[in-house]
Amino acid sequence: MDFSLKQTSTLLQDSNTIVLTAHVQPDGDCLGSMLALNQYLVSQGKNVKMILDDDIPVLYKFLPGYQAIQKPTSRVISADLLIVLDASDIERIGKVKEHVEAPILNIDHHVSNTKFADYWYIDQRSAATGEIIFQLLTLLNATITPDIATCLYTAIATDCGFFRYANTTVQTMRYAADLMGYGAKPNLISESMESKPLESILTLAKVLETLELHHHGKIATIKVLPDTLSTLDSTEGFINYPRVIEGVEIAMMFKVMSDNTVRISFRSKTVDVSQLALTFGGGGHARAAGCAVTGRIDDVMKEVLHVAVEHLTEVAL
Incomplete structure (x- = not known):
């Protein structure tokens, strides 16, 4: 079912036990989006798990809260909602699809999305899924902490090549400026990502x-x-x-x-x-x-x- 952003926010509010996941070969957008949404949901008293069928690359281990991300096991768990972030196809979440039993909400921005979920909000105009999560949190009147701002800035900046790619819009730059106002530090983010062994x-x-x-x-x-x-x-x-x-x-x-x-x-x-x-x-x-x-x-x-x-x-x- 094609959802509006408002319907998506209502579904989040009505769900108590939530699993967050994203695509394998995780990048800054899927990780930043998942971590930011997790921090908000936890602040609202939700029972949340983050499960990812892949390792977290070292260059993203500066993101606040990444240590809580788990890998799927053979045990099937039940939840009110499985939120799939930044993935255009069910196969992109790997073993998580067999590990979690729950209705699926897909939040994504890819033009190749196959609309595999029970509910989906897809905005192909967004430069990153992080932009959608920022819009969603704003609609929910969420408090954007410096940690959430860091995650969302990383999500947006990495998916548009730090504002060099053609998907960078005027709105993208405005979101980045807003997130800086909430405490994101672009210099620290880029230095963390550029540092390599x-x-x-x-x-x-x-x-x-x-x-x-x-x-x-x-x-x-x-x-x-x-x-x-x-x-x-x-x-x-x-x-x-x-x-x-x-x-x-x-x-x-x-x-x-x-x-x-x-x-x-x-x-x-x-x-x-x-x-x-x-x-x-x-x-x-x-x-x-x-x-x-x-x-x-x-x-x-x-x-x-x-x-x-x-x-x-x-x-x-």
């Missing part, structure tokens, strides 16, 4: 050695293999290097996981890569998307590259 920089150099150009230089790929991942917590930002190469329309990072799954990140300058990701059961934004494909790296790369070339050809027609 030496191993990350050395690993980036190895990953860039796998850089290849395809389709007359319009597609760039990099690979992250399991032995590389074993010494690395996060590959955040790696995809930006092939993306900025002159002439590249689509950048792709293939990350080989231990379970024979290849996670793929897509980035572009002008091409809608959300449709490309959707072809493989993923989703995301027009300029940034992702998916996971089971198979050997060589086979997966061949298949995805084939579809990417077709996608570019169709766009050019």
Whole structure:
């Protein structure tokens, strides 16, 4: 059922036992949105759990309250409501879908959203799910604490490339200014995220050695293999290097996981890569998307590259 923001706020008020979750391969938007909403709901006396089927990247461990995020277990739990944040498809929440028994509310901003939930509020005009959560908390007359402001500023800023991407709007900048007024410190947030261990920089150099150009230089790929991942917590930002190469329309990072799954990140300058990701059961934004494909790296790369070339050809027609 398609909900308004007002109906969404009423559903939150009427629910007492709530589980919050978000997509695997967590980024600043899904984590910041989840943590901010959790802090508000707890302040209202709600019984809230945050469950995520993935690890929290080190660069986001400055976010207040991240330690309370749990992983799903084999035990099924019941709740009044399962809120899925920043995920366009039920598969994006991993094992949480089998771990929680509850009606699902989906709050999201992706153009590729499949409307999988019982209730959904989707605003494709929002630069980030964090913008929607800020609107929701404002509607609920919530007290925006410095911790909530930090989480929401991080959510918004990271999903628009710290206000560099095309999804940055006038309203996005206003929200950022408002959150600064509530106590968010942009300098501390960016410094926390930019600080990287030496191993990350050395690993980036190895990953860039796998850089290849395809389709007359319009597609760039990099690979992250399991032995590389074993010494690395996060590959955040790696995809930006092939993306900025002159002439590249689509950048792709293939990350080989231990379970024979290849996670793929897509980035572009002008091409809608959300449709490309959707072809493989993923989703995301027009300029940034992702998916996971089971198979050997060589086979997966061949298949995805084939579809990417077709996608570019169709766009050019």
